[in-house]
Amino acid sequence: MNTRERFLATMNFEEPDRHLVWEFGYWGGTVRRWYKEGLPEVHGLRADIDGGTGLFNESAGVPLNRDTSLDIHEHFKMDPYLVRVPLATGAWPPYEAKVIEDHGDWYIWQEWDGCLRKELKNRTSLPTIVGGPVKDRESWERYKADRLRPSLEGRLPDNWSQLVEEYKTRDYPIGLGQTHGFFGTPRYLMGVEELLIKYYDDPEMMKDINNHLADLWITLFDGVLKEVEVDTVFIWEDMCYKGGPLISPAMFREFILPGYKKLTSFLRDHGVTLVQVDSDGDVWKLIPLWIEGGVTVIYPFEVAAGMDIVEVRKAFPRLAISGGVDKRALVEGKEAIDRELEYRIPFMLNQGGFIPTIDHMVSSDVSFENFKYYREKLNQMLKKHSRSWDRD
């Protein structure tokens, strides 16, 4: 099997020849720390990558190079990464990125999608969203007309026809979708608190937003699917915290679910059955709704928020899972890593439909020694539970 076949077999609960060796990602500061602690610096990181830059890895679908964590990928002999089709699914044309307010060690800046983020200049913390271009009906209608036109024009790179040819002979999986979702995107449009209130203040606008997003993505994906056989679609939400979902299941059903059903129905009709949702936090209450909405894979199952992939698998046996390993165990040490892996990994590998990774990006309080211990032990488990293993 090649990586693509292995990925499809795994996510479809078929038996792969062996398990995928992938990881979720790291913060820039983590990789720089590990260079000092023994990770061979062969490719290095680009100089301007700071501690707060998220470096996604194999499962996330970004090209691995000096902008990412190529040295870790090579050192631990991980499998080729999933590739995301470089399709712009959000605001197009993009906004100019610029600083709106400067407060010394932090600022508020406008990103490409018009979203306003409050962030420390040294980027050692996650930014918080404080607003966006949509305030009311009028600004939504303007944004929709100016930035969310259902047309592929400009949304694919200049070398698209070359990529289409490359994809035809690929041995790796490819996915569609960027950081967008039926909660995630509206959050960028207006900020979290404003969004949560808008469900009450202007429910019709909220329904119109998600209906338009579903139609937009169907149109864009349709254009790509005419030329490329896609293996999976990504939806990003991050709509839960450790107390559960940010909105009620009833509100999800009313405002969010219709978009999922519309989009996944289209995808199934076009042969794409693996639909992945990314959400941190305690997602328990939303899992049945996502499944009803056609989602087949959820990640990364944040243990600190009370998620336990063993229990999730028992409750939802046909839901494929990626992630699920408690990042805090890597801070704590080898005994905690042993406990963590021995509890979750053998059970999940025997069940299938599982790609083990840390439950979010590895933070800079994890030593290279601990990460190495974790990854080598995990790789041994993957080997033990595989039919064949050709990585030695």
Next chain:
Amino acid sequence: MPDHLKTIAEAVKNGDEKQTIEAVDAALNAGMAAGDILSQGLVPGIQALGQLFKDGQAYLPEILIAARAMRSGTEKLKPHLAAADVKKKGTVVVGTVEGDMHDIGKNLVKMMLESNGYDVHDLGVDVSADAFAAEAKSTSADIVATSALLTTTMTVIPDILKALETAGVRSKVKMLIGGAPITRQFADEIGVEGYADDCASAVDEADRLMKLTS
């Protein structure tokens, strides 16, 4: 509970801002005391919503609109309230820890504490340990409440304890912490008195801490 007060409490619980204002108006016109409207109408309304939140029957949007209704109702009452009518439960200094910009949880805690009768001093985000201590001292705070989003930023919480100690107010001030990576066990390990899972529990925990200070 008289009908006016029931209507006010129900309107706040439902997050109905317009109805809250109208009901407060009606209660004032009926000659009810502003202090009673606050303590027996608005506050029970937000408390009922807080209970629904803790029971998993209400979520953050409901908290936000209820707090907005409560604020508007209180604004309407303000000209009629005598200082004696507004009995503050205590003074709380809130902020996110140094290095942490994520303030949604902190804002919700502030909202719920204010709605439940606390005098809240919000220092915002990325607050240094010394700034927490200085504000606690100058406001004679009973509680310092802080949140951290990341495992890398939660480690500065012990610095706040030290700063309170250095400022000579540690014995008078209880600390209340929360945030994604924070647990009761972590709070116990570093010697923090209060821990809350969410914004509604933060009110209960603040109430508990106030009993320890008295």
